[in-house]
Amino acid sequence: xxxxxxxxxxxxxxxxxxxxxxxxxxxxxxxxxxxxxxxxxxxxxxxxxxxxxxxxxxxxxxxxxxxxxxxxxxxxxxxxxxxxxxxxxxxxxxxxxxxxxxxxxxxxxxxxxxxxxxxxxxxxxxxxxxxxxxxxxxxxxxxxxxxxxxxxxxxxxxxxxxxxxx
Numbered sequence: 628x629x630x631x632x633x634x635x636x637x638x639x640x641x642x643x644x645x646x647x648x649x650x651x652x653x654x655x656x657x658x659x660x661x662x663x664x665x666x667x668x669x670x671x672x673x674x675x676x677x678x679x680x681x682x683x684x685x686x687x688x689x690x691x692x693x694x695x696x697x698x699x700x701x702x703x704x705x706x707x708x709x710x711x712x713x714x715x716x717x718x719x720x721x722x723x724x725x726x727x728x729x730x731x732x733x734x735x736x737x738x739x740x741x742x743x744x745x746x747x748x749x750x751x752x753x754x755x756x757x758x759x760x761x762x763x764x765x766x767x768x769x770x771x772x773x774x775x776x777x778x779x780x781x782x783x784x785x786x787x788x789x790x791x792x793x
Contacts, residue, residue, distance in 0.1 A: 641677050644697075654703035658696050658712075665694040667780050668712040668719045668746075672698050672731055675722040678766060681773035682780065691784055701734045709738050713746035718787055720749045720780055722771050727752035747787055751779055 644659065659676070660683055667686075671679035676697045683693040694712055698705065713719060721732035732750030739745055753769040766772035770779075 641674065644676070651699055654700050654705060656696055656698045656700060656705035656708045658694065658708060660693070660695040662692055662694070664692045665712075665716050666692050666718070666784055668694045668696060668716045669722065669776065669780065670696045670698050670709075670712075670719060670731065670735060671722040672701070673724065674762070674766070675724050675771060678771060678773045678776055679722055682776035685773060685777040686780055689781065691780065693780065698731060698735070701731055704734050704738060706738050709735060710742060710744055713739065713744050717746050718749075718783055719746050720751060720776065720783065722751045722776055723753075724766070724769070724771060725753055727754060747783070749779060749783055751776060 645657075660680065669679040669683060671677075676695070679693075679695050683695050686693050694716060696708060696712060698709075709719075719735060721735050723731040727733070727750050730752065732748070732752060736748055736750075739748065751771050753771070755769070757765055757769065760768065763772065767775065
C-alpha cells in the first residue's frame with residue numbers, strides 16, 4: 628500500500644478478536660456478529676467495536692438482536708456491507724471515540740446519501756470537551772460505552788420498530 632495511512636491505537640487491554648495472520652484489506656470491514664433476526668446494526672472500530680459487542684450482549688438479554696460491524700477502513704469504505712445491513716435492519720448506530728464531525732458516522736451517512744436505501748442512522752460520538760480520566764470513565768462520560776450504546780439502541784428500537792427496509 629502506498630500513500631498516507633492513519634492507525635488509531637488505545638492503551639487499555641482489550642480482547643483479541645482476530646488471529647494475527649488475518650488480512651485486513653483497505654476498503655474492507657468485518658461483520659463480527661449477525662443473524663437472520665437482527666433488529667439493528669451497530670458499527671464501531673477499535674475500542675468502540677469492543678463496547679459495541681458488549682452492548683450487543685446486553686441487548687440480547689432484552690431480546691434485541693444486534694448485528695455488529697467492525698468498520699476498520701473508513702476511506703475507502705465498505706459500501707456493500709453497509710447497504711446489506713441497512714436493507715436487513717433499517718437501523719444503524721455508529722459509535723466513534725472522537726468528535727462526530729468527519730469521522731465514522733459521517734462516512735456511513737455519506738454512503739446512503741447517494742443510494743435509494745435510506746436507513747435511520749444514529750451517531751454516537753464525543754460531543755463534549757473530554758476531561759482527564761481512566762479510559763472506561765471517558766467512554767462513559769462521552770456516552771459511548773456499552774451501557775450507553777445499549778440504552779441508545781433500546782430507545783431507537785422503541786421508536787422505530789416498524790421501519791425495516793427489507
